Amino acid sequence: MSRLPHCSPSGEGPLAAIRIENLRKGFGSLEVLKGINLDIADGEFVCFLGPSGCGKSTLLRSIAGLEELDSGSIHLGDRDITDLRSAKRDIAMVFQNYALYPHMNVRKNLSFGLALNGMKRDEIDRRVDNAADILRISELLHRKPRQLSGGQRQRVAIGRAIVREPKLFLLDEPLSNLDAGLRVTMRVELAALHERLGVTMIYVTHDQVEAMTLSDRVVVLDKGKVSQFGTPLELFYQPANLFVAGFIGSPRMNFVTANLVRQDRSELTLSGGGLVRELSLETLSSTVVAKEKPVTIGIRPDKLELVSPEEAHLVGDVRLVERLGTESHVHIALENGSDMTAVVRGTHPVSNRERIHLRIPAEHCHLFDADGKAIARALDPETQMLINQEKSKRVA
Amino acid sequence: MDMTYAGAEPKMARRKRSAIARHAAPYLFISPWILGFLFFTLGPLVFSLTMSFYDWPVVGERTFVGLDNYRTMISDDPQFWESLWITVKFAAIYVPFNIVMSFLLAMMLHNITFASGFFRTAFYLPSVISGVALVTIWSWIYSKEYGLLNFMLSLVGIDGPNWLGDPNLAIVAIIIASLWGLGGTMLILLTGLKAIPKELYEAATVSGVPGWAQMLFITLPMLGPMLLFTFITSIISAFQQLTIALLLTKGGPLGSTYFFAMYIYDNAFKYFDMGYAAAGSWVMFIIVLALSLGVMRWSAAWVYYEGEVRQNDGDGHA
Numbered sequence: 001m002s003r004l005p006h007c008s009p010s011g012e013g014p015l016a017a018i019r020i021e022n023l024r025k026g027f028g029s030l031e032v033l034k035g036i037n038l039d040i041a042d043g044e045f046v047c048f049l050g051p052s053g054c055g056k057s058t059l060l061r062s063i064a065g066l067e068e069l070d071s072g073s074i075h076l077g078d079r080d081i082t083d084l085r086s087a088k089r090d091i092a093m094v095f096q097n098y099a100l101y102p103h104m105n106v107r108k109n110l111s112f113g114l115a116l117n118g119m120k121r122d123e124i125d126r127r128v129d130n131a132a133d134i135l136r137i138s139e140l141l142h143r144k145p146r147q148l149s150g151g152q153r154q155r156v157a158i159g160r161a162i163v164r165e166p167k168l169f170l171l172d173e174p175l176s177n178l179d180a181g182l183r184v185t186m187r188v189e190l191a192a193l194h195e196r197l198g199v200t201m202i203y204v205t206h207d208q209v210e211a212m213t214l215s216d217r218v219v220v221l222d223k224g225k226v227s228q229f230g231t232p233l234e235l236f237y238q239p240a241n242l243f244v245a246g247f248i249g250s251p252r253m254n255f256v257t258a259n260l261v262r263q264d265r266s267e268l269t270l271s272g273g274g275l276v277r278e279l280s281l282e283t284l285s286s287t288v289v290a291k292e293k294p295v296t297i298g299i300r301p302d303k304l305e306l307v308s309p310e311e312a313h314l315v316g317d318v319r320l321v322e323r324l325g326t327e328s329h330v331h332i333a334l335e336n337g338s339d340m341t342a343v344v345r346g347t348h349p350v351s352n353r354e355r356i357h358l359r360i361p362a363e364h365c366h367l368f369d370a371d372g373k374a375i376a377r378a379l380d381p382e383t384q385m386l387i388n389q390e391k392s393k394r395v396a
Numbered sequence: 397m398d399m400t401y402a403g404a405e406p407k408m409a410r411r412k413r414s415a416i417a418r419h420a421a422p423y424l425f426i427s428p429w430i431l432g433f434l435f436f437t438l439g440p441l442v443f444s445l446t447m448s449f450y451d452w453p454v455v456g457e458r459t460f461v462g463l464d465n466y467r468t469m470i471s472d473d474p475q476f477w478e479s480l481w482i483t484v485k486f487a488a489i490y491v492p493f494n495i496v497m498s499f500l501l502a503m504m505l506h507n508i509t510f511a512s513g514f515f516r517t518a519f520y521l522p523s524v525i526s527g528v529a530l531v532t533i534w535s536w537i538y539s540k541e542y543g544l545l546n547f548m549l550s551l552v553g554i555d556g557p558n559w560l561g562d563p564n565l566a567i568v569a570i571i572i573a574s575l576w577g578l579g580g581t582m583l584i585l586l587t588g589l590k591a592i593p594k595e596l597y598e599a600a601t602v603s604g605v606p607g608w609a610q611m612l613f614i615t616l617p618m619l620g621p622m623l624l625f626t627f628i629t630s631i632i633s634a635f636q637q638l639t640i641a642l643l644l645t646k647g648g649p650l651g652s653t654y655f656f657a658m659y660i661y662d663n664a665f666k667y668f669d670m671g672y673a674a675a676g677s678w679v680m681f682i683i684v685l686a687l688s689l690g691v692m693r694w695s696a697a698w699v700y701y702e703g704e705v706r707q708n709d710g711d712g713h714a
Contacts, residue, residue: 066598087604099595103617103700112613113603146702164603 015077016167016200017042018063023072025055025062032058034224036072040202040217045194047211048204050221051247056204057172059221063202064093064170076167087117092161093170097177098153100145106132106156107141110163124163131162134196151182158193169201175210187213208248212236220244231390237383242372245298251329251341253366254304256297256314260289268367270295274336277313281362284376289369298366301329302343305359306350312357316340321350332356444674452671465675476676478651479659480683482567486655487634490571494630495623498581503615505582506589516586523579527639534573535560535644563652566645570653573640581626588622589615620699628688635684656680 018040025033032055040046048056061067063074065086073082081089100109110128132138135155145153154174161169174190175183191214194201205211211218212232220227220235220243227247228240239245245253257273268289271278279297289295309315316334323346330342330350342358344350367375379387423430448466451459469476505516522530537544538559546556559569592615600610616623638657641647647654647662660680664673 064598064602066601086602091602093599093602095595095599097593097595099593099599101596101614102702103620113600113605116605116609116613117603160599160603 015042017075017077018168018200018202019073019075020063021073021075023059023062023074024070025058025067026070032224033062036224036226038219038226038229040200042077043198043200044216045191045201045203045214047215047218048202048221049206049208049211049218049247050227051206054221055224056206056219056221060093060170060172060202060204063168064091065089066093089168090166091168091170092164092166094157094161094172094174096173098145098157100153100156100160102145105142105144106137106148106159109145109156110141110159113160114163127163127165128159131159134162134193135159150178151186154178154186158190162197167200169197169199171201171203173204173206176205176207183210190214208250212248220247222247231387233383233387233390237379237387238374239298239366240374242296242298242368245366245368245374249300251301251343253298253300254340254342255368256299256334256338256340256360257294258297259294260291263289263291270297274334274338275313276315276335279313279360279362279365281365281367282377283367284378289375293370295370295375296368296372297360298368299360299364301341302327303361303364304340304342305361306342306344306348307357307359309357311359313360314340314358316356316358318350318352318354318356321352330356332358444677447671447674448678450671452669452674454668454670458671461671465672466679469672469675469679475654475659479654479656482652482654483635483637483656486567486571486637487631490574490634490637491627491630493571493575494578494581495626497575498578498626499585499619499623501578501582502585502589503611505586516583520579520583523577525577528643530573530576531640531643534569534576534640538569538644560645561649563650566649566653570637570640570644573644574634574637581630584622584626585619588619592618617698617700620695621701624691624695624699628691631687631691632684635680 018038020036020038020040023033023036024031036059048059050056058067062069065081065084069082073080075081076089076091101112104112107128110131111124114124114127128141129138132141135158137152137155137159140148140152140156145156148156154177157174158171171190175186178186187210190203194214203210203214212235215232217229217231218235219229222243228235228244230238230240235244235248239248239253242255246255256275258270258275258279259272261269261271261278263269266283267280268283269278269280273294275297283289304314314332314334316332318330319333319339320331322329322331326346327343328346328348328350330344332340332342334340340358342356350356363380365377367377369375378384449460449462451461451464501519505512505519508515525533536542540546540556540558540561543556543559545559549556557565559565596614596618597610600614605613636657637655638661641653641655641658642661645653647658656676657680660673660676663669663676
């Protein structure tokens with residue numbers, strides 16, 4: 001089998017595109033989802049990414065029909081599935097703790113739902129054997145879940161989704177119970193599975209590496225709202241706001257507040273706050289920045305440069321050096337009291353309590369207004385080309 | 397070279413003493429329980445077994461009779477068979493009712509969100525009321541003239557029967573009174589229900605498994621060990637039925653509620669034939685043991701244990 005039947009290109013429009021409009025959901029007085037709007041294309045692999053409590057699992061469960069909505073609508077293809085029962089939505093879900101029936105063997109786990117929906121024995125066997133073949137669990141079909149390793153259980157849980165031949169796969173943190181090594185293996189297998197099945201997949205995770213490596217696009221959620229919806233590289237290089245900028249990337253982006261000294265067309269000059277020297281940088285020509293409000297400069301730790309005192313924009317003392325081999329993470333306390341992290345090559349001779357001088361390369365800066373929204377800046381052509389490639393691949 | 401030297405002997409003796417103390421300490425700590433077990437469980441058990449081989453009047457000479465007590469009971473005592481039959485009838489109705497009603501109540505309490513604590517307490521409370529108080533309440537409920545049950549029946553135009561005076565109804569009355577204490581069983585099953593991960597039901601719901609099938613193929617198998625436990629304890633308590641029958645009907649009317657436990661009780665404390673009563677107790681023990689072992693053996697087909705790996709499950713752990 002190469003692709004699931006639902007996903008065969010028919011040319012009759014999006015079979016498994018998801019459209020979510022103004023979705024709201026609360027538990028008592030706590031509003032968890034605050035008006036979610038999303039358009040997910042047919043066959044896309046989309047991750048819901050965010051910190052604990054941001055509403056990503058609730059959003060997934062709402063799509064699955066396991067949560068009753070307060071308002072809003074969900075469309076799968078041309079069908080409004082908002083009020084449909086879970087079983088009628090043509091979806092399959094993989095749960096965080098696998099949710100395998102412990103008293104049934106693997107074959108029974110895979111076939112249980114199908115048998116109770118009146119499917120013929122031959123067809124059930126075909127689907128189960130097919131899924132087992134895809135996931136390489138054929139030799140485990142007679143075993144009970146307790147006789148399987150974590151990775152094998154995960155495969156069975158995915159197999160239970162595959163046998164349904166759904167239009168949409170929903171995966172709720174499926175790798176979070178696995179150890180680090182197995183997680184990497186399963187991540188690769190999941191990506192291959194998506195490629196092979198060609199079905200729309202929505203994947204919930206709080207692990208940005210999973211989201212960045214698996215997804216066509218990532219939905220970053222913050223406090224029940226979509227903070228940004230874009231390709232992994234877009235999120236990294238063009239974060240829409242301070243939250244996304246701080247959440248995506250490890251070690252996290254450094255932030256320095258500063259004041260606008262002057263704006264000469266597209267060139268901004270910043271000083272004060274955490275800066276010891278003026279910093280000039282280009283924005284898009286149309287950008288207007290309010291002079292009376294502070295701005296926030298964002299800079300990735302690996303882009304900070306250790307320089308001589310006369311070239312430095314920032315000065316601080318080294319608090320801790322974490323040597324990881326190929327690189328070292330240098331934690332710095334700036335003179336104005338804020339903290340910062342710089343990534344330097346592994347053998348760089350820097351030590352604790354040392355005074356350190358840092359330069360912010362203007363071309364690698366991100367800029368955010370007083371409300372935390374990104375101020376648009378041009379990317380270097382190479383990065384822009386990569387992002388465009390990623391987008392065009394998704395469209396294709 | 398002679399390795400002994402002055403002071404070696406006492407040192408070795410001290411070491412030996414301390415080793416004995418080290419080994420004895422745990423037994424000393426559990427000695428109160430061991431003493432209780434020896435005097436109040438194992439002692440009476442062995443004593444009753446010995447008694448069952450004697451003609452053992454309370455007053456007078458005891459005589460060794462071998463298996464005569466057992467032989468007489470089985471071949472020459474119709475009351476033995478009658479009381480056993482009544483007990484089996486009672487158990488056959490009481491045990492399934494006890495489990496099914498406890499299960500339904502547990503399901504209800506598991507699913508309600510409103511005042512669940514109140515209902516849990518309300519249903520459990522009767523099971524901690526002492527047998528005598530329970531019988532007092534039920535004798536008032538069953539009273540022909542002034543009983544609550546007949547009063548309620550009269551409200552819908554039914555002339556209530558004499559619950560405790562009718563040989564056909566008296567056992568029913570005792571079954572109902574016994575079921576009043578199902579709170580304990582209900583609580584065990586409720587705990588079991590709460591331990592079933594809700595994701596199993598969610599996975600089934602997404603897969604289109606209907607509610608009845610979820611109960612049949614998920615809830616019941618997952619409750620297997622609890623159901624087995626309550627099944628066996630219900631059988632044991634059914635065979636031990638004495639208090640309610642003794643106080644409510646005294647075995648009547650016409651011996652219709654003359655349970656096996658009452659038969660043993662009468663032989664011991666009415667006819668003062670301790671040897672015969674002891675033999676009756678051992679017969680009861682053997683019957684209950686055989687039933688329990690039978691149920692345990694049968695349960696292998698339907699009870700699932702998370703930690704257990706059976707031969708036909710597969711070829712070992714991954």
